[in-house]
Amino acid sequence: MDGITVNIDRRRDLLLVVDPQNDFCPGGALAVPEGDQIFGPVNKLLPRFDNIGVTQDWHPPGHSSFASSYPGKRAYDTIELTYGTQVLWPDHCVQGTRGADFHPAAELTRAQVIIRKGFHRELDSYSAFFENDRKTATGLAGYLKERGIERIVLAGLAYDFCVLWSAQDARRLGFDVVVVTDACRAIDLEGSAQAATVSLRDIGATLTDSHHFD
Numbered sequence: 001m002d003g004i005t006v007n008i009d010r011r012r013d014l015l016l017v018v019d020p021q022n023d024f025c026p027g028g029a030l031a032v033p034e035g036d037q038i039f040g041p042v043n044k045l046l047p048r049f050d051n052i053g054v055t056q057d058w059h060p061p062g063h064s065s066f067a068s069s070y071p072g073k074r075a076y077d078t079i080e081l082t083y084g085t086q087v088l089w090p091d092h093c094v095q096g097t098r099g100a101d102f103h104p105a106a107e108l109t110r111a112q113v114i115i116r117k118g119f120h121r122e123l124d125s126y127s128a129f130f131e132n133d134r135k136t137a138t139g140l141a142g143y144l145k146e147r148g149i150e151r152i153v154l155a156g157l158a159y160d161f162c163v164l165w166s167a168q169d170a171r172r173l174g175f176d177v178v179v180v181t182d183a184c185r186a187i188d189l190e191g192s193a194q195a196a197t198v199s200l201r202d203i204g205a206t207l208t209d210s211h212h213f214d
């Protein structure tokens with residue numbers, strides 16, 4: 001368990017809850033193991049922050065990240081798209097479906113911004129900031145900068161994809177980054193959870209858990 005103490009600054013910090021959606025929780029189309037276990041720590045942290053954002057994976061039917069869009073392909077196969085290697089997923093978080101809704105355990109009433117991502121049919125989007133071409137912006141960076149946010153505290157699903165990519169982009173954009181490890185769960189394809197931790201440390205993100213916020 002990581003134990004670096006983080007002093008919350010209510011003015012400059014934003015808690016960003018990544019994809020707390022039914023499809024990423026047990027029983028969902030792309031269930032992350034123990035995905036629903038994040039909500040205890042997330043709900044404990046939420047009242048501590050004045051600035052709260054949420055991302056919502058939000059795909060049109062037939063999205064290019066769905067294995068079902070490619071005859072003969074199966075979920076978790078990879079293909080090459082114009083912007084690089086793409087993991088193919090089960091159909092998930094289809095716009096307007098129950099699977100795309102926020103999980104009922106997530107207490108998100110006080111969130112001020114909801115960033116929907118993955119709505120371009122030909123582009124997947126893991127990061128809260130850019131689509132997977134790493135060029136097409138979601139608009140979140142401009143929003144945060146205009147609001148004077150300097151540090152992003154990340155929680156959510158999945159640790160080794162959308163949380164990791166959001167952290168990488170946030171660092172590249174000049175934000176400080178904290179990842180709350182017990183408020184995340186990983187998909188863990190071929191060691192991707194461990195690789196994510198290495199990458200997060202490399203980029204200078206602070207890893208800690210929800211017990212270590214002051």
Ligand SMILES: [Zn+2]
Pocket residue numbers: 057058059065092093118
């Ligand atoms: Zn998706």
